[in-house]
Amino acid sequence: MEHPRPRRASVSIRTVAEAAGVSTATVSRVLSQADHPVTPETRERVLEAATRLKYRPSHVARSLVTSRTRTVGAIVHDVADPYFGEILRGLEDTCHVGGYQLVACSSDRDPGRELGYVEHLLSQRVDSIVLVGGGIEDDAYQDKLAALLDDYREHGGVVVLLAPNAYDAPSILSDNRAGSSAMTEYLIELGHRRIGFVGGPPNVRTSAVREDGYRHVMQHAGLFDPMLIESGRFTMEGGAKATADLLEHHPDISAIFAVNDIMALGALKYLASVGVKVPDQVSVAGFDDIQIAEFVGPGLTTVAVGTFALGQEGGRLVLRLLAGQSGRTTTLPAELVIRGSTASPAANDPMAGG
Amino acid sequence: MEHPRPRRASVSIRTVAEAAGVSTATVSRVLSQADHPVTPETRERVLEAATRLKYRPSHVARSLVTSRTRTVGAIVHDVADPYFGEILRGLEDTCHVGGYQLVACSSDRDPGRELGYVEHLLSQRVDSIVLVGGGIEDDAYQDKLAALLDDYREHGGVVVLLAPNAYDAPSILSDNRAGSSAMTEYLIELGHRRIGFVGGPPNVRTSAVREDGYRHVMQHAGLFDPMLIESGRFTMEGGAKATADLLEHHPDISAIFAVNDIMALGALKYLASVGVKVPDQVSVAGFDDIQIAEFVGPGLTTVAVGTFALGQEGGRLVLRLLAGQSGRTTTLPAELVIRGSTASPAANDPMAGG
Numbered sequence: 001m002e003h004p005r006p007r008r009a010s011v012s013i014r015t016v017a018e019a020a021g022v023s024t025a026t027v028s029r030v031l032s033q034a035d036h037p038v039t040p041e042t043r044e045r046v047l048e049a050a051t052r053l054k055y056r057p058s059h060v061a062r063s064l065v066t067s068r069t070r071t072v073g074a075i076v077h078d079v080a081d082p083y084f085g086e087i088l089r090g091l092e093d094t095c096h097v098g099g100y101q102l103v104a105c106s107s108d109r110d111p112g113r114e115l116g117y118v119e120h121l122l123s124q125r126v127d128s129i130v131l132v133g134g135g136i137e138d139d140a141y142q143d144k145l146a147a148l149l150d151d152y153r154e155h156g157g158v159v160v161l162l163a164p165n166a167y168d169a170p171s172i173l174s175d176n177r178a179g180s181s182a183m184t185e186y187l188i189e190l191g192h193r194r195i196g197f198v199g200g201p202p203n204v205r206t207s208a209v210r211e212d213g214y215r216h217v218m219q220h221a222g223l224f225d226p227m228l229i230e231s232g233r234f235t236m237e238g239g240a241k242a243t244a245d246l247l248e249h250h251p252d253i254s255a256i257f258a259v260n261d262i263m264a265l266g267a268l269k270y271l272a273s274v275g276v277k278v279p280d281q282v283s284v285a286g287f288d289d290i291q292i293a294e295f296v297g298p299g300l301t302t303v304a305v306g307t308f309a310l311g312q313e314g315g316r317l318v319l320r321l322l323a324g325q326s327g328r329t330t331t332l333p334a335e336l337v338i339r340g341s342t343a344s345p346a347a348n349d350p351m352a353g354g
Numbered sequence: 355m356e357h358p359r360p361r362r363a364s365v366s367i368r369t370v371a372e373a374a375g376v377s378t379a380t381v382s383r384v385l386s387q388a389d390h391p392v393t394p395e396t397r398e399r400v401l402e403a404a405t406r407l408k409y410r411p412s413h414v415a416r417s418l419v420t421s422r423t424r425t426v427g428a429i430v431h432d433v434a435d436p437y438f439g440e441i442l443r444g445l446e447d448t449c450h451v452g453g454y455q456l457v458a459c460s461s462d463r464d465p466g467r468e469l470g471y472v473e474h475l476l477s478q479r480v481d482s483i484v485l486v487g488g489g490i491e492d493d494a495y496q497d498k499l500a501a502l503l504d505d506y507r508e509h510g511g512v513v514v515l516l517a518p519n520a521y522d523a524p525s526i527l528s529d530n531r532a533g534s535s536a537m538t539e540y541l542i543e544l545g546h547r548r549i550g551f552v553g554g555p556p557n558v559r560t561s562a563v564r565e566d567g568y569r570h571v572m573q574h575a576g577l578f579d580p581m582l583i584e585s586g587r588f589t590m591e592g593g594a595k596a597t598a599d600l601l602e603h604h605p606d607i608s609a610i611f612a613v614n615d616i617m618a619l620g621a622l623k624y625l626a627s628v629g630v631k632v633p634d635q636v637s638v639a640g641f642d643d644i645q646i647a648e649f650v651g652p653g654l655t656t657v658a659v660g661t662f663a664l665g666q667e668g669g670r671l672v673l674r675l676l677a678g679q680s681g682r683t684t685t686l687p688a689e690l691v692i693r694g695s696t697a698s699p700a701a702n703d704p705m706a707g708g
Contacts (some may be wrong), residue, residue: 071474078661079458080443080645082436089434092460096467100473103457104433106446113450120425120455124478236645265649291434291590295619297651308434 004244012154020049025324026155071101073121076134080108082290090311098319111141128158134206135165135351142166158321162314171329172313178302179334180213187255191344196246198258200234210259232263239266254345261286261293279343289337298341363624367508374403379678382510393657427475429485433460436644443666452673465495482512482672488560489519496520516668518559525683526667533657534567541609545698550600552612554588564613583589586617593620608699615640615647633697643691653693
């Protein structure tokens with residue numbers, strides 16, 4: 001069936017779907033000759049509507065129509081952080097079983113680098129894009145990203161998110177806020193009053209959500225002090241630096257809550273370097289429960305998000321959506337894992353309080 | 355300049371290079387209009403020879419000639435192992451500075467999956483392929499890999515290796531054998547006689563080279579016993595299982611040398627689970643010095659290969675070769691890092707010996 005040449009194509013896949021009385025997924029399926037067949041009537045109806053409306057797939061869509069690349073592209077923020085490596089591994093295993101290859105890019109949380117990789121993956125005609133890192137708060141970036149992904153999805157591309165993002169798409173999320181709240185409550189129950197918070201880059205949404213949980217609980221307990229919040233940029237060096245700054249200016253801090261594990265490792269490294277004992281003098285808690293957290297001396301107390309499972313669930317969502325099935329956003333529980341790096345403050349009541 | 359249409363093209367870039375009296379790199383540079391210009395005479399000479407010989411670039415080469423994708427593709431064995439994540443990060447940073455994007459694939463050391471990713475990257479017209487994991491000993495795999503990469507390189511593609519491989523290409527290598535020998539010698543000097551060796555998959559060349567170093571030193575000391583060698587498949591679970599098996603059958607073992615750090619973590623996990631104290635009852639040593647090794651309680655003794663530096667050096671080699679410059683194989687030193695997980699055996703002389 002030949003599509004007539006459009007003057008100025010502006011017919012979206014949604015318009016075709018509405019005209020044919022089917023879902024956009026069904027339109028994609030018909031046009032892409034996907035594995036899951038539709039009934040001959042539906043097929044006819046879609047093709048009739050597409051022809052009548054002079055629907056013509058764009059550059060990206062044409063490739064999706066003619067042949068799938070059977071490739072999923074993932075973008076992480078830092079491939080050296082085991083959090084992302086473990087998610088990618090779960091994602092790759094699941095995609096592989098589903099007959100898809102996974103290619104991964106690492107953006108260093110740089111909006112330009114991230115957009116460059118999105119454009120690259122689109123130009124490589126991946127069947128699905130998975131944004132593994134949290135959204136970056138930058139208007140120009142978000143506008144550009146939305147334009148790229150809207151167009152991609154309109155033409156049958158599948159977008160899945162594995163972290164909170166300003167862009168709206170089916171997601172597998174960790175319960176970042178609940179995990180952060182639970183850890184803060186646990187530290188308060190242990191008797192800590194001055195709890196230093198080491199966040200990620202202020203412009204990354206995952207960090208903001210985790211900070212929200214801490215802030216809310218601290219405020220509720222009458223313990224909130226904005227001076228106890230530092231950014232550790234989600235890196236080991238950043239975690240060490242933030243911990244040093246916090247303790248220098250607030251020597252009454254008895255616990256450090258770093259909202260990813262590698263920043264918590266940075267905190268441990270700094271504390272060891274200045275001879276501060278963990279947890280006797282200062283407790284340290286992390287977030288993510290990367291595979292190695294249990295091996296850290298003295299065992300890192302952290303929030304388990306289930307990194308491999310997050311990747312696997314993400315892969316299943318991608319495969320469902322690629323098969324034209326529905327898929328909705330799911331939030332996985334984030335659970336406290338108590339190990340040796342946290343304890344009640346040793347000394348008399350710290351000087352500060354609610 | 356128009357290339358005449360060939361009947362059955364079989365003229366290689368090497369033939370053109372010989373006819374023009376220049377290197378194949380120069381031919382690639384002229385045909386790809388690379389950044390580093392050659393003299394007008396050389397350019398003329400190459401184009402004359404290419405035309406006269408009816409040289410015509412293949413599918414892959416055509417794309418390299420018409421436009422670079424400015425993409426480097428890397429294949430690792432296990433993206434969840436920080437060893438590979440850290441190398442990828444070093445590689446990405448260097449490629450990014452050089453104006454290239456990096457896409458990465460993870461093969462789980464499966465020959466079919468690895469070849470699938472090589473084919474995928476070639477089909478995506480990457481300018482360079484970097485094999486980060488060691489070669490897989492499998493004849494059919496090696497033949498297919500060589501055929502793919504020979505053709506790719508003949509048409510201007512750049513192949514770089516970051517681990518030993520049967521395929522011959524410019525490489526940045528760690529001194530795996532020297533590192534393994536040094537660790538074995540160190541354990542013997544501490545007084546260990548029965549040293550269990552936990553290797554990677556027997557078909558991965560990196561593992562074989564590391565085993566060679568151990569074997570050689572143990573034989574030289576009259577301590578070699580092939581029963582003390584187990585495969586831990588380079589995974590944490592495999593390392594735990596291999597350690598359990600070794601100690602069950604050889605309770606006189608006083609030290610475990612696992613040739614990557616995550617297997618050493620598996621060994622520590624198993625030993626903790628059965629109440630064996632490290633290093634008092636059994637010493638544990640790893641290999642790689644991944645970022646977290648220093649945080650492990652009681653600090654993991656290991657062999658530092660400089661993961662980030664390995665990736666950065668690999669990136670520099672890729673950029674040099676893409677610029678048409680020469681690049682040769684370099685071996686980076688592998689250095690012992692002594693931490694708390696190793697010590698002299700506590701008890702009287704172990705029962706076995708040379």
